[in-house]
Amino acid sequence: MNQQSLSAFIWSVSDLLRGDYKQSEYGRVILPFTVLRRLDCVLETTKPAVLAEYQAKQAQGITPDPFVLRVADQSFFNVSPLDMKKLMGDQDHISQNLYSYINAFSPAVRDVFERFEFHTQIERLAKSGLLYQVTERFTQVDLHPDQVSNHQMGLVFEELIRKFAELSNETAGEHFTPREVIRLMVNLIFIEDDDVLSKPGVVRTIYDPTAGTGGMLSIAGEYLEEHNPKARLTVFGQELNPESYAICKADMLIKGQDVSKIVFGNTLSEDGHPATTFDYMLSNPPFGVEWKKVEKEVRKEHETQGYNGRFGPGLPRVSDGSMLFLLHLIAKMRPVSEGGSRFGIVLNGSPLFTGGAESGESEIRRHVLENDLLEAIIGLPTDMFYNTGISTYVWIVSNRKPEHRKGSVQLIDASGMWQKMRKSLGAKRKELSDGHIAEITRLFGGFKEAEADGKPISRIFKNADFGYRTITVERPLMENGKPVLGSKGKAKAKGKKVADAKLRDTENVPLSEDVEVYFKREVLPHVPDAWIDHDKTKIGYEIPFNRHFYVIQPPRPLEAIDADLKQVVGRIQAMLEEIAG
Incomplete structure (x- = not known):
């Protein structure tokens, strides 16, 4: 079955479920039953040996x-003589038996x-008379990993x-990322x-502080297994949404990962992996989600612990907490002396x-650039994500x-690299093909400036090229045609021209340029009485x-514009003549 x-x-x-459940409630039943059937199928072959x-x-x-775990040949087990198909043999006691099986x-x-x-x-389905039917429906599908x-x-x-999420008017994109975007990010890190x-x-660690259903961690594992079956990737994660967390944890259990490393909770207010650093992160x-709910904890950490x-x-401003995750990942980078780290984050x-x-x-960007942590930013096409059509960017950050x-x-600039999807999924109308992923990976690996169709698609800058000084340009307060001089206050202001706050202006001067040279060239020719307040x-x-x-x-x-205008005027005149005639 595909x-x-x-x-x-x-x-x-x-x-x-229709009638007894609202559409927005379907997931509360279908998701856990899908997980249960998957686990049920995974354990099926070793069930007799486990019971013995x-x-x-x-x-x-x-x-x-510990003995049962070894016999189960998984990182989990079930010691009930029941399984989902056997539950069908006792319709009158389906709820008690299902409780017993799960426990x-x-x-x-x-x-x-x-x-x-x-x-x-389970209780609600039993009261509605639906529990047996729903359980029976799931026994009809084989979810064993072989299938x-x-x-x-x-x-x-x-x-x-x-x-x-669509039925509930929730944000689906908060729970997972399109697979081809993850493949690109994994390639790049x-x-x-x-x-x-x-x-x-070789053993390496990878971490996702917004793990969702675990897609990023899974694809990273698949990549490493494909390139080196003998390598081992230990996964760590944290997730705030209970359903996404449950799916992620179940998925990692089936893959044999240590699920104690997948933590539930809000990463920003309660770091689930304190004092832990990682080789890779995604x-x-x-x-654009505000962080007001965790503002107290975040501000306290900022003010009391500093760096x-x-x-x-x-x-960042409270209306958008995405840069807090950028800082969180930087704090989780393995020290350079221990091999360092690289991570990819979508912003x-x-x-x-x-x-x-x-x-x-600006101070966060300054920290990233002045510490030489930013390797690259890749601009993705619009309409790539399920919940938004806006432009998105992958930042690749490394301390090595x-x-x-x-x-x-x-x-x-990969904004032009996309193919149209056969069927839109939410706001997602475009996708990256394997060729696009390979091309972006090649551009990143080559680390050279490049063009396509006469337009730049890869450019390289010095870190300082993104820095600037904001200078304050003052002009004198005038009275009777003369500048007012300071007579009191600070000693250094005495006898100096008093600035007119209404005429105050600012200029952004690139860090690579001398401020005085810029001022003489760009400002003084227009306002000869101006000066810079360097403080x-x-x-x-x-x-x-x-x-x-x-x-x-x-x-x-x-000439071409003029010719077009003459044509338009000629057509208008002809139309007016027809009306007049």
């Missing part, structure tokens, strides 16, 4: 769990169903969540490490330029830049991405 047919079959359960081992160890008075799972799996609040749904791969299962979960990753027995934090905490460089356009000099956003990248930042000078950083790829289209020759 992924679309499987999604359609599972979705058909909603026909049973469990009974034998109990008879010997030995704690059976016989190992603790990590029981936590998954607690996050789903599955017991509440449905982990990759395919991940796509099914994402499809279901997207549908439920691993590209320079192929030699290291190909060594047998994140797609929610776009010893995660948010030392500064805080909207706002973090590139929002906020003037010395604002929280190769020598040829040091002191520089590469900007890649008010501020340093800022912004990355005007689109400006660096803008190609000026020269205007058409005047």
